[in-house]
Amino acid sequence: MKDLKVPGQRVTVVRDVPASEQGEYVLYWMTANRRASWNFALQRAADWAVRLRKPLLVFEPLRCGYRWACDRFHRFVIDGMADNARKLDRRGVLYYPYLEPAAGRAHGLLAALARRACLVIGDDYPCFFHPRMFASAARQITVRWEQLDSNGLLPMNAAPSAFKRAFDFRRFLQKSLLDHLGDAPLPDPLHGLSLPEADFPLQEIRSQWPSVDVQGLSRPESILAGLPIDHQVAAVPVRGGMRAAADALRQFLSSKLARYDTDRNQPEQEVTSGLAPYLHFGHISSHQVFHDLMKQEDWSPARVAGKVTGSAQGWWGIGAGAEGFVDQLVTWRELGFNLCSKTTDYDQYDSLPDWARRTLQVHARDRREYIYDLPQFDAAETHDPLWNAAQRQLVTEGRMHNYLRMLWGKKILQWSADPRGALETMIELNNRYALDGRDPNSYSGIFWCLGRYDRPWAPERPVFGQIRYMSSENTARKVRVRDYIRRYGTT
8 A cells, every 4th residue: 555654744733633523624724835746744734634534625725805905816726726626526525725806705615624524634734824724723723733834855843043154054955855855745646546436515605605617717817807806016928837837847847957157147248047936935845956966967975975964065966056055945945844844923023133133223313315115115216227127026916036135135225214214115026026025935035135044244334334335337247237227228
């Protein structure tokens, strides 16, 4: 029989009562790992369904009342729902996609589904509105409830505390990660399973909370128009879902990875992976990305360096481009999950390192040559053509080149009336427009601009103090930006 067991460190039992054998189904409440592959939560739900000899119900809701809800994010998630509907139907699983038509209309739906369930399996995600949503759900779910961590290669519970530097976290990974790499989720946990047929119609539940028509998922534009979300933040051509994510991964590995080490900081060269939105919305797993990359590199654990160094290069024993990408995928991405899972103030100014807050306070009243407010930043109405181009790319495409995102944040600090206001502007613009915003990794990037995961730098400068400084002029000397500015510099 197929082994569906998941590592114990991936499981958090929220409500510790026996699974109800009188329940009609095992309920998987899909909120963060929005995929039917490489997913510990789906695997755990399938394991319970096999053990209890019960059908499996996958419930994937999308609220409309969360902050920054807009056509851009909704369309991306709906694309993923269409993929999930096709995949789960082939596996004999009942799929219940629900799009909330008005804020608050979903109230009571989870409780109604949970009352008829043997137990509830959920996604463990430590960021944005998810922790508050889970706290609210604790008052509604009366059956056994388990949350599954399928966020990264390292279980969040495996780290003893929040790490303050990427170097220290990387050393910890080099000591600990190999023990977890053999515990990857199954690529297709439902393949070959013989689950009981789902013969429960849920008519009374569906009549009160109608699920979205599966056929309509392939025509998201007609759905979006009727939802009370921000229609000014338009959908972008990049499509969401497991299939689009797999295509992006294949394209990166086949045509971009070879140049990643030399050209990834070049805004005019499209050699970054483009996987961040798919990782954020859970349409692809970092386990899948890691597996396919290392398969291409013909890697085995025997190739890692014997000595723990904390260095970003040389430890994995693979090509320079692959090693640099793995450091982004594992070290930097999971460093954000480490912080969000260990603290509750990760998005607050006072969570910055003491040295950073001190130096910013000393220079808070320094004279600024330029000061812009949020509407001016939003509209890309600064004096700097490169910054304006980066902001316009964010607004129109939902993304920004990784290297320019650092400059973008540094300049907001320099041109804001005070550092707290600068942080608010960065969070607002990033979370409103970026497909990969509202994510532990994006908060890492924003707060890095103000000193998180960094160290004091000399010389001390006006406004920045000891915070690392960046300028558009130096950036233009290091990387090619002329065509980038030409492309995005005008509306």
